Amino acid sequence: DTEVTQTPKHLVMGMTNKKSLKCEQHMGHRAMYWYKQKAKKPPELMFVYSYEKLSINESVPSRFSPECPNSSLLNLHLHALQPEDSALYLCASSQDNRGVYQPQHFGDGTRLSIL
């Protein structure tokens, strides 16, 4: 079982809906990540939070809005998504890698389908 928990596992939404993806970790990690993964492709980085502050935004469209309420939780708020946004959304966490060599640990993702 993964130590990074993501909910929901599956989500189907219309293009006008607003929904949120949630991620939780209790490993004491201070860096958390959102990735998008299309079928048969590697994960693509979207956002990085370090010590609850947004440190990297990989030019992600504003219809994706991340939030880090505390060091254990990471949310991704979705609004007015497009069909091409259908993908597996992965959350990961790590000790803040700027100072140590530690791997990122991934959750099992939320499978998102946009109708």
Next chain:
Amino acid sequence: GESVGLHLPTLSVQEGDNSIINCAYSNSASDYFIWYKQESGKGPQFIIDIRSNMDKRQGQRVTVLLNKTVKHLSLQIAATQPGDSAVYFCALQTYGNNRLAFGKGNQVVVIP
């Protein structure tokens, strides 16, 4: 951006045989290397990592080899089992940077 590639898109291996997955990279500043396994319907699972000051590291049934001279990384799986069927990604990182650069992925299919 970084160029990270794998030599073989799909590897079919007989159960019990050894598997070797290769990864070439271009960024000589990379100093931390990780292998992930992704099974169908799951997220990437950490397998093993290696720092650039090492050329070999062993885990349980897995060995990672690093050749910095030719910028090449490999993952060896001993006595491959059906549960090893998955997509394997190499990933690279540079000290002081949270970004991971993933390789394209290599599908391993274990034939019983």
